[in-house]
Amino acid sequence: MPEPSPSPSKGPSRRSFLAAGLVGAGLALTGCAPSGRSAAVSFYQSKPEVIGYFDELLARFRDERPGIRVAHDVTTDLSAGFARSAPPDLGCSNYNFEIARFVEHGALSDLGDMPEADRVNPDLLPLIGLTASYPGRTSVLPYSLMVAGVLYNREIFDRHGLEVPTTWSELLDVCEALAGAGVTPIYATYTEPWTIGQGLFDYTAGGMVDVTAFFQALAEQGADTGPDSPVSFRNQFREPVERMLTLTRYVNPDAANKGYGDGNLAFARGEAAMYFQGPWALAEIAKTSPELDVGVFPLPMTEDPADRKVRVNVDLALWVPEMSPRQEAARELVSFLLQPDVVDTYNADNLGFGVTTDAPPVTHPALVEVQPYYDAAQFYLGPSQLVPESIPLHNYVQSLVTGADPDTVLRTLDADWARLARRS
């Protein structure tokens, strides 16, 4: 700091006057603002489509338990909340890498002693642990599951006398038959990388690779991952990627300049027979064609029909932060939300699959087709969901479908994985 130079007669008093004024103004502002935290349980849920739905649920909860105040929080920045030691008291969010960080650092409390934890479908536990886990804790309780496969237009299939393919060669036959009849077999939207990652890439890889085993081995291997290691993207993903590129021969020629919205519109208008999107697209398609007869089938990637699997992801999971001062109230809200009639109604309304052992089967006319695969635990987590976001997997996949060399891209992916493992 430079030394203050001698000041004129009135200098210091003026300066201190200003300083005092500033401090005073700051205090006044703080005083006027309502206190940041109220005693209400803050319920964080930010899936835009269902904000209104959860508002109604919370109103019901207030009626049933007048002693507990709850506030619906749709905007909080989670990292900031945890950083200032004031996270939401109960979260209900997509179970992805954002929340995985908090799980792995032990920031979420153990919900394993709640009776609701025993109702969770045991087939799902390995998948939840694969995304993130903390030793000895049940950090999250799943709330809603999305089961995804290939959306297909039943009417187009019927018109051309086609059956749902059960093997890889049947799939290629279906594509050939459709292309021969002048119908676009698959609608792809390459402008938005995530649509390729969760669709073409995940379905082809998930249908051939044992995703859980692969990523467990990859995690153990860590920094040793490379072209010569026993498990690597280059070894195990090579064939799926090649088959994915085979499928790209059957996509709409203008795929490179189409986005998610275009895809929903085109599929809804019957411009293509198949569309690699999850159930979330059904509501968008219904905006244009509510009557469209859509079905779902798992993408067959081998010659054995018994190998067919569907892609799942935990769309919503409940968690209570360790540092929340209102654990008891938050847990009461958890129990309320997981009451069979509440959680089952939510899943039925939002095209989700139940995550509890007592959940009823789905009733949506498209999704009933994939219920058997869910019941038989013939499912996998999308590989694109298991690669940390600091590796731009979706962009790599986009480069693959637009002509990059698979070998180079997969090597890059391995190198990225090893580098990330070395750092953490």
Added chain:
Amino acid sequence: MSRRVDVPVTATLLLCTLAVLVPLYVTVTMAFKTGEQAVDGNAFSLPSPATFDALAEAWRLTSFPRAFTVSVLVTLVSVVGTVILSSAASYAVARNWDRRLFRWSFFYLLGAMFLPFPVLALSQVRLTGLVGLDNPAGVAILHVMFQLSFSTLLYTAFLRSLPAELEESARLDGATTWQVFWRLVFPLLAPMSATVGIFAFLASWNDFMMPSMITADPALQTLPVVQNIFQSQFSSNYDVAFASYLMAMAPAIVVYLFTQRWVMSGVTQGAVK
């Protein structure tokens, strides 16, 4: 003088105008479309049938009156705070340039220009939480702080162009420093205050990251943060989203219509130095 038309310049300007008007047109028409028409892939069509449903839905989802009030208050405090603080600081710096303390404090203030908020986000989140400023008041204060360096730079440059003789004559008449500043210098700074105020207004009104991280109570969030709920990967409710953008844009456009004169003169003022 003949009214000759400079074709290339006019064409370029027309194109530039379109770049602003076309998105604006889409925003306005989209806000009045039905959910079905909004996703039909034809952004330029007129709404048919026109509906106010999207506006009502956006109003409800964003709790518009509340978020709007918070946004207005934060912006107001930050504009007024920026103008007063940085003009006073610049006056002190510009008139005491020969003294080291003031010179260095000027450099110190300028140094803050090289510290963007994302770099300081984590520490700011913790600090504001510790001192109870994790609310819109904290956001407004931080907006003033982050605006301070650039505004001081503008004011200082402008102050140097004001003749010191004016102040001397005021001094001779017995005015104190305080009086000189408020009665003489601050009014003379008006054009630059308009520029600084406009910059502060835009920065504060449009800011997303700072309020989203600093404000703890979701009920006190500003408009841009609340509108983030429309940025969703899996669903496209363009009609509702654009209705809410329209409502958020309207104040800025109205302010611009009324202050156009000062905005134009302010921009050129900033350009000279």
